[in-house]
């Protein structure tokens with residue numbers, strides 16, 4: 085294997101955004117796989133492998149897969165732990181820590197039965213380590229700094245090497261100064277594809293990690309001492325409205341793999357379908373152990389992969405069901421001003437703050453519609469526009485777009501779904517039927533025979 | 539030349555020259571009337587030859603009267619600064635109260651919608667109530683300060699209805715450049731002129747004629763023997779600016795009393811000069827220091843407060859903070875403005891003290907500190 089062959093296995097659609105590290109690093113790491121890097125925050129769809137074993141690559145939402153090279157029978161990767169600037173949405177940069185230019189880090193993809201050798205170069209100002217979450221491997225490769233092996237000092241490169249004994253959905257993250265390094269964005273997916281391509285095949289395989297940050301409005305770097313009160317809830321360190329859509333062709337078998345490295349659970353909900361969890365980070369779920377769901381709670385430090393047949397065309401919301409997790413940074417000490425008449429007080433306040441606008445007196449929807457100047461590097465608490473108006477969302481929210489006739493490797497946004505005639509809610513302009521209105525708080529038992537009481 | 543002639547040439551009834559209402563109303567607090575008054579008096583007092591004892595004592599009386607005028611002018615100027623400063627402070631407290639009123643109004647409104655408990659409403663209302671007491675206090679203080687000014691200026695009836703500006707003049711770009719303040723004080727101070735005249739009067743009374751040499755104030759204080767022959771004197775401390783004191787030949791004096799009186803006058807004069815030097819240096823240090831402090835408030839603190847206000851509005855816009863927090867930031871900004879106004883007032887007081895240090899009229903207390911005299 086040489087360098088050229090190794091690159092052949094690399095990025096397809098995102099090749100333009102892929103940069104190879106500078107000459108100095110090449111000399112220094114002459115015998116190492118190249119430390120690839122990307123500055124793009126967009127989904128980069130990997131091309132199918134040309135070396136090593138055959139597999140169906142995963143599409144990492146707003147992410148990419150790490151190029152590899154074959155060295156004999158060993159698949160080699162080079163992870164670089166380093167400070168990065170992640171565009172979390174247009175208009176907001178997070179000064180995070182990540183891997184190979186981005187947070188979250190690139191997805192590592194390999195095949196069951198392969199042996200992997202992963203070089204980890206530490207360009208952080210402090211030591212780090214990499215724990216391979218869910219993988220079965222020797223104790224000394226487990227990546228717990230101080231327990232499995234010495235932590236990787238700043239400026240050093242360590243090598244992890246192990247056999248992939250089973251296929252499944254896994255992830256990697258530091259286990260040295262773990263809380264801080266994860267609060268700074270260090271994590272990535274590790275997907276082990278089945279050796280048998282006929283085992284659990286899907287047409288589209290999506291992956292994402294749930295990551296939470298506390299970046300105060302007007303700032304750039306996460307507060308790493310936060311325990312519970314995070315204000316940015318992300319899919320792969322991206323927030324709505326700039327999380328890429330999950331584009332699917334009608335009739336595809338689709339798998340979505342979600343890992344949770346935040347400090348709280350996330351009930352991930354997808355509209356339009358019922359589906360089944362087919363895998364956890366512990367392994368594949370036997371068919372007789374599955375049950376139908378529309379919301380899957382992803383526990384802390386756990387992963388779930390669910391599958392469905394994309395038979396229903398449309399634009400289907402895909403989000404965490406904790407409603408404050410589909411909001412961007414917001415204040416929690418605000419009094420409710422619904423119903424308040426702010427006319428007089430507005431005049432009084434404008435003597436001191438001429439730019440004062442009364443808000444919230446009819447609910448908070450005006451936030452989604454108004455575009456007032458807010459602190460720098462901050463995305464509004466609720467934002468985003470759809471074909472019919474403001475979406476008033478943020479954080480962990482994207483759209484699964486199921487369309488007829490999308491080409492197999494096409495993940496580009498097909499635009500908004502056009503509802504077929506007669507299939508869209510419409511405004512009723514007559515009077516409400518009697519049975520549809522009630523102004524009494526008392527329990528009303530509907531009598532047999534349909535005669536209405538009260 | 540008769541005494542009556544002299545009186546006329548010395549610019550008439552001195553006490554009314556100190557400071558006028560009209561000068562204050564235009565806010566021209568910086569204009570020094572002292573210069574015109576004193577220069578003309580000193581010119582006459584020192585340039586013409588004096589032989590008659592009567593004329594000398596008349597001059598002494600004139601200088602004493604001018605000294606009183608300067609003291610009154612100085613005191614009036616300080617009171618004017620304090621009165622205007624008090625009105626400025628009262629206006630700022632009034633703005634704070636208006637911000638608190640808005641918060642109170644919002645609290646009452648949220649009470650009617652059911653969003654704010656009685657306790658939280660009361661917290662907003664009590665703050666406003668306390669501030670309105672403070673505001674009343676500040677307004678009263680301003681009124682009383684104006685009355686003190688009225689008394690000093692001897693006004694009554696409609697004369698008391700003069701207008702006091704809402705705010706002191708803006709801080710000038712630079713503090714007065716008075717690096718030479720010691721020299722200015724030694725040249726211009728009316729008490730030094732009076733001391734020289736005293737010395738002259740003593741010499742005249744005991745018929746000393748022909749001053750033999752000049753000694754500096756420092757030399758005298760350092761103990762140079764006034765009677766010593768020239769060239770024998772000990773080396774005195776070197777000073778940049780000298781205040782020359784004429785030393786007459788006292789060897790021919792028969793009266794020991796006259797000699798002692800002369801020595802005492804010379805020593806008094808030297809002591810006054812030393813004090814004038816110190817007061818001048820202190821006044822200069824105060825005026826430059828207070829200018830820097832006031833400028834710091836204006837150029838460092840207030841811009842930061844404006845930035846806080848701007849950012850507070852942005853985070854209110856983003857529904858990150860509440861209206862109450864927005865108003866609270868505004869109130870804190872007003873507190874800084876109040877401190878800045880206080881610093882500006884201190885500067886103008888120090889500036890007035892500088893004038894007194896150069897021409898005389900300092901009352902001692904507060905003269906070089908430039909602070910309040912409460």
Ligand SMILES: [Cu+2]
Pocket residue numbers: 317349350351404405406409480
């Ligand atoms: Cu959630």
